[in-house]
Amino acid sequence: MARWELAELRGRLVEITSAAAGAPLSVAIDLVAKAQRGGETVAWIAARPSNFFPPDAAASGVDLAALVVVRVRGAQVAARAADKLLRSDGFGLVILDLEPATQAELSTALQARLLALAQKHAAGVVFLLEKRGDAPSLGSLVSLRVEARRRRTTEGRFVCDLFALKDKRQASGWTHGEAFDGPAGVR
């Protein structure tokens, strides 16, 4: 069963975490491309002083013209922006790229509102957080928490593994791997 498809993430709060040798951004961008291929409108809420490199996202199949990017500062502002987007029922996937230091701003009440909206409008809400797998989760309302790991296979080729740290819909501990090419120049 395809566990890492938008259909599996609808109506859930999902957390993608990673340590240093991780691939959360690549996995999230791949999810964006999949959602767009399924005809869904996607919003990316960037709450960090850095962002995905658009040429790499385009190479991975993302339609940049249709990807809404909301630039904010702070997890709380990001969550309120996500609230507005989800409430409109115009988006099937909302990704929040958060600074780890601001994670605490996401109160349970905020998460509960986002979860209710995600369930009501059958949308997926994904948080990108840079932290190790043994660090605490955002909260109990997160239905799926995965750690994105990256490993090199051959020269210039990698596999990104998603390891399910928590999955409320089925037994956690599953892994899902997909092959990626490195960006130009990576051997």
Add this chain to the structure above:
Amino acid sequence: MDRLACVDLPSLSLQLLLARHPEWAELPAAVVAEDRPQALVLRVNEAARAAQVFPGQRYAAALSLAPELRAGVVPPHDIEATVAALTIRLQRFSPRVEPAADGFGATDPDVFWLDASGLERLHGSLAHWAESLHVDLGSAGFIARIAVGFTRFGTYATAKAQARAGVILFGDPAEEDAAARAAPLDRLPIDPAMGAALRKLCIRTVGDLVRLPARGLLERFGPEAHLLHRLAAGDLCPPLAAHPMEETFEDEILLDFAESDATRLLFLAKRLLDPLLARLAARGEGVAELRLRRTLERGRGPREDSIRPAAPTLDALLLLDLLRLRLEGAALPAPVAALHLAVRGAPIPHDQLRVFAEERPRRDPHAADRALARLRAELGDGAVVRARLLDGHLPETQFAWEVLEQCAVPRPSGADGAGASRFLVRRICDAPHPLPPRPRHEPDGWLVRGIAHGPVLRLIGPYVLRGGWWAGEEVHREYHFAETQRGELLWIFYDRARRRWFLHGRVE
């Protein structure tokens, strides 16, 4: 070289009439438009021609010329059904068959084109293939004239010109062209008035017609003559528009224990039906016909049933209800040992396909735009953006963020995920961060981001980017990917002008 075959079933409607009335074969016979005295005679056989009965005459007039004339009406839907059935039959000989119901600007249901390319490998030779085709049509009760050649008009004209049923095979295009030019015009279904006018001018064959100037033909005789000239001269060669092959989807289940209970049989049929519906939905079709075959135990003959819904549908409940009615109908003499289900598809309206599409909610694009407007009002215009790729040299000049007013329908590259390319994506800093200098000794003990991140183990590069010298602002950067002990893949560069290392991002 492509090979083409033209199959002409002369006066198909007359053949259908005579098949219905075989006792008329030796008598003058005609197809009339309607069963009334003033109806037009459409087709006649040779015996009627011999009695001076020709198409275009009134039925009453024809009867006065040939009192023993037999005539009948062949409804258009009978001809259409025959053409459809013949198309399927001919698809056994070639995967690409075009019925010429709309051929050459005139309705000509007598003609079919078959793509004969490569078939000699299956049948030994094209002659053998054509003969097999001729024999098969004969066994179905049709008189056929078949021409195998290289061009549509060439095979068409020569097939029409054949005096008798049979096969003619051309070895090279020149031979076909010569035979086509020799074909009499009165063998082709052209307007009788035009034909008469051309005969007065001694234009009797296709070759005579081709020698006339096309423009003059258009001015004097109109577009039909001009079209015929273009086709005959080879100026117009429409490609074969093959009729799509009907595919039947089927599946079978062999039962471990024979079953006579209708409800249990219905559940078994549902197991067969669901995947077949999904396959049809993938083609944009619904079930036009269900064929159920129940193989009975103890060697009794199979029971076959055909079920047709009122319209092609993907409604599983409706189809199962029809199946239930059939299964609960007459009792069978023995239990069922095997169930075979076949479905024939037909195009259905698009909204029916939603049943089998992924359960995806409808999104309101206007509501999404309103949400973006609210965000712009709260956060400022520059907060809601989208990326636009540019033709820049440096990474930060390869894209720009532009204000987004309205959501766009996504048009991602790659039709499905299976073949889509995946690349690791870099995270780019808003501005490059200065890094500590790299120690002179090699290999690296270079702590790029402090002790916590560990030293750089490997540097991949350099990839030099230079530019701006023409504007007096030279940029010289040597990009590297730095693998640290922690496994990070940092995207860094050495700025020659500033003699400093910078962190531009990392691969995530």
